[in-house]
Amino acid sequence: MITTPITTDLLRGSQDLEKTERGLMPHRLPAWARTQYDDSQMSMVETQPSGIRLVFRTAATVVELDTVPTKRDYVGAPSRPDGVYDVLVDGELVRQLTAQGGDVISIDLTTGASELRVGEPDTLRVGGLSGVPKTVEIWLPHAETTELVALRTDAPVEPVPSTRPVWVHHGSSISHGSNATHPTGTWPALAAAQAGVELVNLGFGGSAYLQPFIARTIRETPADLISVKLGINIVNADAMRLRSFTPAVHGFLDSIRDGHAETPLLVVSPILCPIHEDTPGPTGWDLSALAAGEIRFSATGDPDDVPAGKLTLSVIRAELARIVGQRALSDPNLFYLDGRDLYGEADNATHPLTDDLHPDADTHELIANRITQHAFFRRSVR
Incomplete structure (x- = not known):
């Protein structure tokens, strides 16, 4: 087996590759x-490599990847499924793997306290590949922090420049991939495949x-098309009032x-x-759902506070439409x-949000199908 150093020219979708004590940590922020x-x-979420994948050309019949996953365990809630590694050959999904071992972060949702248990690396092995030259992509788990330790093959590998x-x-947990079951099943990954574009996913769960x-990261990242959700x-964090939200959006877009x-x-x-x-x-x-072993969310604000500037989704949609309409007069691009054109009332009746906040795997596909039909995509990638 040949060991190939993991370098940035073998990675797509990452902003930085940090050397750690055990290997290399791909980052989605510089x-x-x-x-x-x-x-x-x-x-936590920027080290979860949503959209990051190893891409290389090789005639290898066997590929091995040593990784250290970091898994999350929520006290009192059902165990989370292991992160999935999607292996694609010439664009086709051929294998899905999970890594055992690794580190575990135990989180108490009622107090916010967490504890880290350190584990060992695991080896993922893909055998039985054809011996002809081919492009291999290994998409890392979208919601499981992953350190890369070693890449081994039984034939040389070379980078694949993208054209x-x-x-x-950029977006929040839905863009990050919450409740998608595998990394190429998040709506941005599905949409990128449909549109034939290279994805850089800056969706950060609970952190948009x-x-x-983040605006400056987008500014410095080469891009042919950009979207921000x-x-x-x-609203989740009650982080702003309307009078601060409006200039913040303008500043974000300005950057x-x-x-x-x-x-x-x-x-x-x-x-x-x-x-x-x-x-x-x-x-x-x-908390009642948590006591029953389920994770669900609820809104705790008071609608009577909206006239004083508190934000709801209805208020935010109206303001974003106004801001974009105003700026578009001098910015034709x-x-x-x-967002309700991607998932609205009729969809909620047939595909309700699983925890009252996040869509399920089928809805990720629905959102991807709809956004790639939007005039923005058709115009931008033709």
Whole structure:
């Protein structure tokens, strides 16, 4: 077996590759951006490699990848499924693997306390491949922090330069892939495959707050089309009022435009979420559901506070539409999409949000199908 160093030219979708004591940690934010927050949630989700994949050309019949996964265990809740590694050969999904061992973070949802248990690396093995030259992609688990230790094959590997347009997308947990069952089954990954573009997924579960460092990351990332899905996390955390939300959106878009003055840019408002359509945040754990071994969420704000500036999804959609309409008068490459066109009331009746906040795997496919039919995609990738 030949051991090939894992380098950035074998990775797509990552912003940085950090050397660790055990191997290499792919990051979805660059090192400078990671110095601009002190938040455990963001630290966790940006190391979860949604959209990151190893891509190489080889005639190998056997591929081995040593990894150290970091799994999450929520006290009192059902065990989470192991993260899935999708293996594609010439664009076709041929194998799905899971890594055992690794580290485990145990989280108490009622107190926020966490404990780390350190484990050992595991070896993922794909055998029986044809001996002809082919492109192999290994998509890392979208919601399981993954350190890469070693890549081995029984034939040499070489990088594969991409000639496809690059799509940079930013959003919250739904964009990150919450409740999707495998990494190429998240709606951004599905949409990228349908549209024939290279995905850079900057969707961060519970962490999309119009942070300037994310806007600047997008600014510095080469892109042929950009989309930003804004609003739900700000309601979840009751993080802003309307008077601060509006200039924050303008500033976020200004920073992106500093590096991508004419790149097609789509602003997407939140999909339907009944608990927060007209009720502000913050979002809370449904403790009665947790006591029954289920994870569900509830809206804890007061609708009477909306006139004073508290945000709901209805308020955010109206304001995003207004902002984009205003800016589009001088920015012909700026577009708006109402998130309810991706998932609305009729969809909620047939595919209700599994925990009152996140869609299921079938709904990820539904969202992907709809966004790739939007004029923005058709215009941008032709």
